[in-house]
Amino acid sequence: MTWNEFKKKVQNFFVGESSDNIDTSDYAEGESQLNDKLKEIADSYKPSYDPAKGYGDLSELLPEEIEYVYREYEGDDEETIKNNTNQKYQDLLEADSKIVNDKYDVKVGEVEGKKQTANEETAIKSNALNDKYAELEKAIVNNLIQRGLFNSSIKSSQTQASQEAKQSELDSLSADLQKKLGTYDAQIDKLRGEENVALEQLDLSYAQKLESEIQSLLDKRAKEIASINDYNNKLKEKELQYIEDRTKAIEAQLAQRLKDEQALKALENKNGYAGEKEENYTQRYNLAFDYYNSLPKNVALKMIQENNQLQEYLGNYFGKLLANISKKN
Numbered sequence: 341m342t343w344n345e346f347k348k349k350v351q352n353f354f355v356g357e358s359s360d361n362i363d364t365s366d367y368a369e370g371e372s373q374l375n376d377k378l379k380e381i382a383d384s385y386k387p388s389y390d391p392a393k394g395y396g397d398l399s400e401l402l403p404e405e406i407e408y409v410y411r412e413y414e415g416d417d418e419e420t421i422k423n424n425t426n427q428k429y430q431d432l433l434e435a436d437s438k439i440v441n442d443k444y445d446v447k448v449g450e451v452e453g454k455k456q457t458a459n460e461e462t463a464i465k466s467n468a469l470n471d472k473y474a475e476l477e478k479a480i481v482n483n484l485i486q487r488g489l490f491n492s493s494i495k496s497s498q499t500q501a502s503q504e505a506k507q508s509e510l511d512s513l514s515a516d517l518q519k520k521l522g523t524y525d526a527q528i529d530k531l532r533g534e535e536n537v538a539l540e541q542l543d544l545s546y547a548q549k550l551e552s553e554i555q556s557l558l559d560k561r562a563k564e565i566a567s568i569n570d571y572n573n574k575l576k577e578k579e580l581q582y583i584e585d586r587t588k589a590i591e592a593q594l595a596q597r598l599k600d601e602q603a604l605k606a607l608e609n610k611n612g613y614a615g616e617k618e619e620n621y622t623q624r625y626n627l628a629f630d631y632y633n634s635l636p637k638n639v640a641l642k643m644i645q646e647n648n649q650l651q652e653y654l655g656n657y658f659g660k661l662l663a664n665i666s667k668k669n
Contacts, residue, residue: 360410362642367635371643378624378653385620398593403588408575411568413561429550436542444535448528455524462517466510473506573631608656625657629664637668 416424524638530629613621628650644650644662651658 357373362638364639364646366641367639370631371372371647374628374650375647375653377627378649380625381620381624383651385617392422398590402589404583404586406579406582408579410572410575413565413568415561418558418561421561422554425554425557429546429553433542433546434493435625436546437539440535440538440542444538447531449528451524451531455521456535458517458520458524462513465513469506469509469513473502477502593631613656616626624653625661628654628661633663633668638667640665640668 504555632644635643641662644665650661654661
C-alpha cells in the first residue's frame with residue numbers, strides 16, 4: 341500500500357469523506373514548529389547500531405578510480421629519426437670524403453709539380469739554345485766580315501742553316517715536353533679516376549650503413565612503443581577490473597544493509613523499540629500527541645495524514661498516535 345493510499349484509508353476510517361472540507365490553515369504554523377522540534381529530537385539520537393551506518397561506506401572508503409601512472413613514449417618520431425641519422429651520416433661522409441679528396445689532391449699536386457718543373461726545365465733549355473745559336477750567328481757574321489764575305493750568299497746559307505738547326509732542337513725539346521706532359525696528364529686522370537671510385541665506394545658504404553642504422557632505430561622505437569602500449573593496456577585492465585570489483589563490493593554492501601535494515605525493522609515491529617531508541621521515540625511521540633491532542637479531532641486527524649514527515653519521525657509510534665487521537669471525544 342502506498343503512502344497516499346494509506347492516508348486515504350485513514351481519512352475514510354477515522355475522519356470520513358467530509359475531511360476534504362476541513363480548514364487546517366490556522367494550525368499550520370504550530371505544526372511547522374512541531375516538525376522542527378521533532379527534527380531536533382531525531383537529530384539528537386545517535387544509535388549505537390544503524391544498519392545504514394554501522395560500518396564504513398565503501399562508496400566513500402574506496403576511491404572511484406585508481407590513479408595509475410601511464411607511460412608515454414618520449415623518443416623521436418620516425419621523421420626525426422630519419423633526419424637525424426641522415427645528418428649524422430652526411431657529416432661522416434663529408435669528413436671521410438674530404439680525407440679522400442685531400443689525399444688525391446696531394447698526389448695530383450705532386451704530378452702538377454712535375455709538369456711545372458718540366459715546363460720550367462724546357463723553358464731554360466729553350467733559352468739556352470736561343471743564346472747558343474745567337475752566339476753562333478754572331479761568330480758566323482764576324483768570320484764572314486773578316487773574310488770580306490759579309491754580303492755574299494754564304495751569309496744567307498749559313499744563317500739559314502743555323503736557324504734550321506736551332507728550330508730542330510727547339511722542336512725536339514717541345515716534343516719531349518709534350519710527351520712528359522702527356523704522361524703526367526695520364527697520371528692525373530688515373531688518380532682522379534681512383535678518387536672517383538673511392539668516393540663512390542664511400543657513398544655506397546655509408547648509404548648501406550645509413551639504411552641499416554635507420555631500420556635498427558625504427559625497430560627499436562617500434563618495440564619500445566609496443567612495450568609501452570602493452571604496459572598501459574594492462575594498467576587499463578586493472579583499472580576496469582577495480583571499477584568492476586568496487587561496484588560489486590558497493591552493491592553487496594548495500595544489499596547487506598537493506599537486509600540488516602529489514603531484519604531490524606521486523607524485530608522492532610515485533611518487539612518494539614528498546615533502550616535509548618525507545619526513549620527518543622517516546623519523547624517524539626509524547627510531543628506529537630500533546631500537540632495533536634490539543635486540536636479538534638477531525639482537524640488533528642487530517643493534519644496527521646497530510647504531514648508527510650510525521651511517519652518518518654514517529655516510526656512505529658505513528659499508528660499509535662493515529663489510534664489514540666481517533667479515540668478523542
